[in-house]
Amino acid sequence: MAKGKGKNKSRGDETSRGSHKGSNGHSSRLNHKRMELRQHDGVKGTKFPVKMAMWDFDHCDPKRCSGKKLERLGLITSLKVGQKFQGIVVSPNGQGVVCPDDRAIVEEFGASVVECSWARLDEVPFNRIGGKHERLLPYLVAANQVNYGRPWRLNCVEALAACFAIVGRMDLASDLLSNFSWGLGFLELNKELLEVYQKCTDHESVKKAEEDWLNKIEEEAQQRKNEARDGDIWMMGNVNRNMNKMTLSDEESDEEETEASSIRYDNLGNAIIDESDEEEPEISSIRYDNLGNVIVDESDEEASSST
Numbered sequence: 001m002a003k004g005k006g007k008n009k010s011r012g013d014e015t016s017r018g019s020h021k022g023s024n025g026h027s028s029r030l031n032h033k034r035m036e037l038r039q040h041d042g043v044k045g046t047k048f049p050v051k052m053a054m055w056d057f058d059h060c061d062p063k064r065c066s067g068k069k070l071e072r073l074g075l076i077t078s079l080k081v082g083q084k085f086q087g088i089v090v091s092p093n094g095q096g097v098v099c100p101d102d103r104a105i106v107e108e109f110g111a112s113v114v115e116c117s118w119a120r121l122d123e124v125p126f127n128r129i130g131g132k133h134e135r136l137l138p139y140l141v142a143a144n145q146v147n148y149g150r151p152w153r154l155n156c157v158e159a160l161a162a163c164f165a166i167v168g169r170m171d172l173a174s175d176l177l178s179n180f181s182w183g184l185g186f187l188e189l190n191k192e193l194l195e196v197y198q199k200c201t202d203h204e205s206v207k208k209a210e211e212d213w214l215n216k217i218e219e220e221a222q223q224r225k226n227e228a229r230d231g232d233i234w235m236m237g238n239v240n241r242n243m244n245k246m247t248l249s250d251e252e253s254d255e256e257e258t259e260a261s262s263i264r265y266d267n268l269g270n271a272i273i274d275e276s277d278e279e280e281p282e283i284s285s286i287r288y289d290n291l292g293n294v295i296v297d298e299s300d301e302e303a304s305s306s307t
């Protein structure tokens with residue numbers, strides 16, 4: 001187990017919910033922050049309307065770590081390895097997904113996360129942490145500065161906010177995220193999808209909604225791909241059409257060949273001209289008198305009389 005400031009090393013403040021004591025030395029700046037938060041929540045004597053907790057494995061850079069920031073703000077309680085949590089445990093080790101039916105558990109017992117590195121999950125003793133209500137999160141996209149745009153891998157504050165949002169407590173989600181400059185962007189980015197999940201009930205319905213969403217975005221991606229290809233066609237010409245053209249020109253040359261093959265030759269190799277080729281006299285060669293009668297050439301008369 002990693003050594004350091006992780007709250008798995010000391011019992012610290014696990015019973016401090018509602019008290020103003022923190023686990024980090026209680027600087028006046030932090031106490032000031034807490035005062036601000038209490039005023040902000042309008043819930044006297046509490047840092048946040050529902051309990052939040054984390055198992056902190058000290059894997060992350062404290063300056064970038066959202067869990068540590070929540071702790072500095074006095075919003076989250078640290079839990080020890082071996083300690084279980086009664087509320088919803090949002091964890092990569094979860095079985096079902098967070099769903100609106102979890103709302104009562106969240107409101108009564110709160111929500112918790114595992115503050116660790118995604119790259120070091122195998123170092124986390126999942127069998128010694130957690131609780132009765134361990135949950136995965138359904139498909140959502142991170143908005144934090146480290147993993148922006150990445151699906152599923154949310155940081156701790158996003159994971160807690162997602163849990164609150166899915167169970168229909170958008171007020172808690174936005175209050176929590178407003179402590180981070182980028183925070184409300186998470187709700188914006190996932191607005192439509194969160195609304196879909198909020199309309200569900202149990203784990204299965206959230207899983208079904210997630211599956212439908214994933215199919216939809218896959219179809220849309222495919223459509224965009226097709227549109228991009230069609231765009232190329234306007235720029236470059238239809239490749240299939242070019243293929244047809246090639247075929248057509250082959251056909252054309254075939255036609256020419258056919259025409260050529262329709263020419264017959266006599267025994268001396270002279271081309272035999274078909275009579276039908278000579279049927280129509282050239283219009284320009286027809287002359288008319290003043291009354292509109294065709295002037296017949298004497299030579300023509302000879303020719304016609306000879307047939």
Ligand SMILES: C[S@@+](CC[C@H](N)C(=O)[O-])C[C@H]1O[C@@H](n2cnc3c(N)ncnc32)[C@H](O)[C@@H]1O
Nearest residue numbers: 065066090091113114136137152154155156159
């Ligand atoms: C792996 S830690 C990374 C924390 C990050 N260093 C930070 O600054 O917050 C994120 C935690 O959020 C929760 N979490 C995030 N995305 C999740 C998901 N898709 N399913 C379940 N839990 C998730 C888990 O508790 C997970 O351990």
